[in-house]
Amino acid sequence: MGAPLxxxxxxNLGAYKYLLYGPIIAKVISSRPWEEESKEGRWCLHLMILFALRGLMYQLWYSFGNMLFLVRRRRIFKDGVDFKQIDQEWHWDNFLILQCMIGALACLIFPSLQSLPRWDLMGLLTALLLHVVFSEPVFYCLHRVLHRPHLFQNYHSLHHSSQVPQSFTAGFATPLEHLILCVVMGVPLLGACLVGRGSAGLIYGYVLLFDFLRCMGHSNVEIFPHGLFQSLPLLRYLIYTPTYHSLHRMEKKSNFCLFMPLFDLLGGTLDDKSWELQKEISSGKNEQVPDFVFLAHVVDVMSSLHVPFVFRSFSALPFCTKPHMLLLWPGAFVTMLIMWASSKTFLLSFYTLRGRLHQLWVVPRWGFHYFLPFATDGINDQIEQAILRADRLGVKVLSLAALNKNESLNGGGTLFVNKHPDLRVRVVHGNTLTAAVILNEIPLNVPEVFLTGATSKLSRAIALYLCRKRVRVLMLTLSTERFQKIQKEAPVECQEYLVQVTKYQAGQNCKTWIVGKWISLREQRCAPPGTHFHQFVVPPIISFRRDCTYGKLAAMRLPQDVQGLGMCEYTLERGIVHACHAGGVVHLLEGWTHHEVGAIDVDRIDVVWRAALKHGLTPV
Structure with missing residues (x-):
């Protein structure tokens, strides 16, 4: 049994904990707060509105702190937030339930709270005075007490267990700590009310400002310019900074204040490095150059909401369309237009593997854009600019996601390599590993496969590889010329294993389908019962048939020592990335110096596969 509080x-209630708001909501509904005489109901309504605004405050700070394309140079802790921390802080908002209950209880104990005026300026000054003379010193003293070994182990170590602070980390603590914060935050409000200077505006303003400063300190982004403290030296003792708070999290022996470093100065616990570190980080010198970049794209409007800075509870799980997320669709659509107009590549997330920084950049183009003929030049321009930017930064390998390497778009990356022959960054389409993953999913004793999209570069490599293994490949294509060109690449003794077919009905006796081109329900019906659909088409085909099985897009699981990964890649499970992403990782870890663009070298499929396994990547 753990320590009390x-x-x-x-x-243990999970999401059902929100039912604890039920009595307050019921009170709001039953007491008709819109009527003048319903004072108690109006107070409960204010509590619920304040709860929503406070939750929004934490969410907005989280979103800001994870907009890496804006804040990457001012991040304090360089690591990313991993799944372990996300799961640990999943119920960060427990304290809001507690404080909402305390607010409802205060209404019963002090009935005068039910008839507060809208605003009183003297009340603000009273609360400010009480905050400085009571809240700040009391929090400082109690915070130092919580760092004593026994109390720290039982109560405060939980808050410090989060490796990378976020706004949600501010709410992640034990009930005892939040009861202390209730006192610290409540006394100035209650004091102002008891002297007759309380108001609804004071309660909203003070509580939201309190949350704002708590979130700011835990945001992991230094927002104050150092020149401000040079111009106003006294200010550095009146307001803390995210860097100032980070030193407390790192060393745990200094910088104990709530919001005012003045009390650390008076208590002798002010870290001497506080201002120099703040100057260093605010100057933007904390940016890391990645070794590897995966250049992704958005599939559709809904999937754009899966980015880390929207809802981490959404991005930390495999993507699926959720009904309540549809409410954000209009905002996502407007954002799409803005990003399209800005024509800039955005940094979304990063992780480290074997001590090397890997970043995910995204081209602001949605899936349907790639099929608009007039958009081709614009998309290629953005991909080219991303490659040149990576080259300037010193990135070693840049891997192209599915549609960014489309053959009809840029020849699988060949366009950029030919245009810029002096590139230091290695451009990789990753299709060699994609082919290897698909081929290693196919059982060894399969005598025949049915291949759609048969003349694409991936299908070509798969067909040539399988025919060498004496597997009969039914290649669905209407172009005899393209089929014959591929057939001639095969060894003479293996060419008979490549067979051109022109109708889906040709696969009606084959239970192994490899899908390289999107197929409808009607076309899927040509496959016999028990068929398994391997696929490498974006977007993936819809699982229409219950009597068949469907493989996911080719993917691999990253090694166990990956750090800072807290986002699922599209519909894939945690720690799993698409094979083209993994192909770029292997290219980097192996130190290969060639570009992997254009046609797939069939002879390298087994080489890349063995290299992936050697570095700890595993098939799904």
Whole structure:
């Protein structure tokens, strides 16, 4: 059994914990707060509105802190937030339930709270005075007490267990700590109310400002310019900074204040490095150059909401369309237009593997853009600019996601390599590993496969590889010329294993389909019961048939020592990336110096596969 007040009484309820708001919501509905005489109901309504605004405050700070394309140079802790921390902080908002209950209880104990005026300026000054003379010193003293070994182990170590602070980390603590914060935050409000200077505006303003400063300190982004403290030296003791708070998280022996470093100065616990570190980080010198970049793209409007800076509870799970997310569709659509107009590549997330920084950049183009003829030049321009930017930064390998390497778009990356022969960054389409993953999914004793999209570069490599293994490949294509060109690449003794077919009905007796071109329900019906559909088409085909099985897009699981990964890649499970992404990782780890663009070298399929396994990547 844990120490008293070290765990939340509703921690086992999961999402059902929100039912605890039921009595307050019922009170709001039953008491008709819109009527003048319903003062108690109006107070409960204010509590619920304040709860929503506070939750929004934490979410907005989280979104800002994870917009890496804006804040990457001012990040304090360089690591990314991993799945372990996300799961640990999943119920960060427990304290909002607690404080909402305390607010409802205060309404019963102090009925005068039900009839507060809208605003009182003197109340603001009273609360500010009480905050400085009571809240700040009391929090400072109690915070230092919580760092004593026994109390730290039982109560405060949980808050410090988050490796990379986020706004949600500010709410992640034990009930005892939040009861202390309730006192610290409540006394100035209650004091102002008891002297007759309370107001609804004071409660909203003070609570939201309190949350704002808490979120700011935990945001992991230095927002204050150092020149401000040079111009106003006294200011550095009146307001803390995210860097100032980070030193407390790192060393745990200094910088204990709530919001005012003045009390650390008076208590002798002010870290001497505070201002120099703040100057260094605010100057933007903390940016890391990645060794590897995966240049992704958005599939559709809904999937754009899966980016890390929207909802981490959404991006940390495999993508699927959720009904409540449809409410954000209009905003996502407008954002799409803005990003399209800006024509800039955005940094979305990063992780480290074997001590090397890997970043995910995204081209602001949605899937349907790639099929608009007039958009081709614009998309290629953005991909080219991303490659040149990576080259300037010193990136070693840049891997292209599915549609960014489309053969009809840029020849699988050949366009950029030919245009810029002096590139230091290696451009990789990753299709060699994609082919290897698909081929290693096919059982060894399969005598025949049915291949759609048969003349694409991936299908070509798969067909040539299988025919060498004496597997009969039914290649669906209407172009006899393209089929014959591929057939001639095969060894003479293997060419008979490549067979051109022109109708889907030709696969009606084959239970192994390899799908390289999107197929409809009608076309899927040509496959016999028990067929398994391997696929490498974007977007993936829809699983229409219950009597067949469907493979996911070719993917591999990253090694166990990956750090800072907290986002699922599209519909894939945690820690799994698409094979073209993994192909770029292998290219980097092997130190290969060639570009992997254009046609796939069939002779390298087994080489790349063995290299992937050697570095700890595993098939799904």
């Amino acid at each position: 070290s765990s939340w009484p509703w921690q």
